Amino acid sequence: MKYFDTQYNLFIADSDLNPLEQINTTKEKVDSVVSKYIISASGWRTVFALSGDEEDSTELISDENKVIVTTIAKAFFEDLSIASPHILVGIDARPTGSMLGNLFVRSLISLGAKVDYLFISAAPEIMAYSNDGFDAFAYISASHNPVGHNGFKFGQKGGVYAKERADVLAKKFYALLENNAIEKAIELNCKTDKAQLDNTYQEIAANKAKALSYYKMFVLKTAGLDENFKASIGLVAELNGSARGTTIDIPFLTGIGCKVKALNAIPRQIVHAIVPEAENLELCRKTLEESYSLDKVFSMGYCPDNDGDRGNFVYITQEGKAEILQAQEVFALVVAIELADADKRHIRNQAVAVNGPTSGRIDAIAKLFNAKVFRSEVGEANVVNLASALRDKGYYVHILGEGSNGGNITDPAKVRDPLNSIMTFLKFFSNKELFNFMMERLGASKAELSIGSLLNALPPFTTTGAFSSVAKMHVKHTDYALKKTKYEEALKATFPPSFLKESEIKSYEIRQTEGLVERIGMGPEFRTGLC
Structure with missing residues (x-):
């Protein structure tokens, strides 16, 4: 049976179709694809678009990725070490999310989990709601990266796993991948209980309503405000087809008294690059300036990334012009x-x-x-x-x-x-x-x-700016300790004491961070050597 979301009629899944039923791949191909994954505590991601083009908005993914995603779901489930965990699953607004979400839900059900699926959900929404009695959450997203990317974030009680827990999960995933992963992925999808799968998809609308209600109260609690709080400014919400189009933004803000002008509020209605920086805020800026010229109540605007956790702002200057923050x-x-x-x-x-x-x-x-x-x-x-x-x-x-x-x-x-x-x-x-x-x-x-x-x-x-071309250094070398030592040597050579004196630079400070620790100073004695 085909399922569509009730808000925008977006395709969710077809419970009659097994995504792995006719796959054709080999271990060598799977290994080649997984080698391109970026796996860290912040999340796992790669280009899932079938073409390999990071700007491709296709819904299709490769057979290799179907095997890998099923294996990721199994690793996530086994890492919980709970017989029948209650797991919350959601996706951002990327087109490949429907297939990835379907694979994840099917796999978790086959493994014995109770799954509450939200379909498209903003990251702050699903993470807030995960506090409401769930054993863990899995969120399918690639945040601010181009539309062809996608990935996973795992966590509990409102936050993603710490590095130590994330490293254990990654190790378990790689071990499973070496143990007949293709055959086991096919077997896992074949044994999904269809009645339970149908029930999971039929409950999406009800689960979403609960999540939105919880999230609204959580936002007010976080702000230290109650339901009687009122505001009277005008806001431009340029959502760029993100997951925030399915969450509380517009009804919540209008409900507390704000005047809201929404643009591109339908999920997957992506009209410009996803990262909300520089020229990608220009539409929001222009719209705010136009709105202010018609109604002086408008004073700010915002644009989020695709999962809706990062949002940058524009504002009206004292001269009545809109500028990007x-x-x-x-x-x-x-x-x-x-x-x-x-x-x-x-x-x-x-x-x-x-x-x-x-x-x-x-x-x-x-x-x-x-x-x-x-x-x-x-x-x-x-x-x-x-x-x-x-x-x-x-x-x-x-x-x-x-x-x-x-x-x-x-x-x-x-x-x-x-x-x-x-x-x-x-x-x-x-x-x-x-x-x-x-x-x-x-x-x-x-x-x-x-x-x-x-x-x-x-x-x-x-x-x-962190996304400025002069702030980025593309380095493929993975010996981080050696890289830092060589960088320090280059720093000393480029900026010798004579240069600092001639430039009238009175002092500077080198800060090194590892995990939760910051050390001030240059040299290997100010780091552990592990990274």
């Missing part, structure tokens, strides 16, 4: 507002957990609001675990995130969420006292309450 600027603004709000309420021992490449501007902001900054290695799981470790030491860590990537994580959430950023901005717009308090601490003159006024008052910093 850089990822690091969004993070700096949110951190400043949240730290100021807590400091104004006399909350002590504040700390912010960030990744290594987050701008030093955060340190300057934190100092003004009596907070400390701690850094981890890149990776959302690292930042979340660092925040947890800091709380165990007595710190109040309400705001955290990877400033280099944009977006923020607001406790108790364990994943970034543009709605969390929006709620921070809405609190800011509705609290003139907080704005005045911030401007005084920042040493700025009194001004009209606006994002532009606050942005201009923040400590000035020059920060290179």
Whole structure:
């Protein structure tokens, strides 16, 4: 039986068809395909589009990937070590997601799991809902990567697995892949109980309604607000065919009093590159400027990536023009507002957990609001675990995130969420006292309450964007310890003491991060040698 979602009539699956029934592949081909996978604590991904083109929007995937995905599902199930686990499964809005979701659901059912399938769901939605009594979640997504990519994130209780747990899962997957993986994948899909599969697909709409209800209350809880909170600004929501088109954004924001202009809100209605940076925010910027010219209530706009956890913003300047906020600027603004709000309420021992490449501007902001900054290695799981470790030491860590990537994580959430950023901005717009308090601490003159006024008052910093061409170095070498040693040698040779003196650079600092630890200094003695 064919199933379609009730909101947009998108194809979910055909329970009468076994995706592995007529596959034709070999172990050598499977090994070749899996060698191209990127597997890390942040997630597993590859180009799933059958053509191999990362910009291909096809729904089709290869026979090799069908075997690999089935094996991933088996590894995930076995790693839980629970007889009949209750597992939450969802996908982002990529076209290959329907097949990957079908394979994952079929495999988990065959293994004995109770599966609640949400079909297309934003990452913050499924991760929030995973707190509601589930043993684990599996989310099929490639986040901000091109449409032909896809992948997997695994976790429990609102957050993805820590590196140690993710490494164990990866090891189990590779072991299963070496043990007659093709035959076992075919066998697993052949024994899927059709009645249970049909029931799982028939329950999608009901499961989705529960997830949305839970997520709405979770967003309010995270913002520290109740259902009576109201706001009155105008927002442009340029969703670019992302999973956020199926979640609470538009009804929630209009429900609290915002005026919302939505564009490309139908999932898979992707009109530009997925990563919400630079020129990909131009449609949102233009629409905000046009909306403001017609109605002065419009003051901000946002655009998410495909799974809807990363969202970057545009805003109206004091001159009435719309401008794009850089990822690091969004993070700096949110951190400043949240730290100021807590400091104004006399909350002590504040700390912010960030990744290594987050701008030093955060340190300057934190100092003004009596907070400390701690850094981890890149990776959302690292930042979340660092925040947890800091709380165990007595710190109040309400705001955290990877400033280099944009977006923020607001406790108790364990994943970034543009709605969390929006709620921070809405609190800011509705609290003139907080704005005045911030401007005084920042040493700025009194001004009209606006994002532009606050942005201009923040400590000035020059920060290179993480997706800028000058910020990227494509290196295939996997001996990371040797790579770092050679990089340090090149750094010393390129910037000798004479250059620093001539350039009037008074000082600099080398910071090295591994996992949750930051060490300040150059040389192998400031790292373990493991990475």
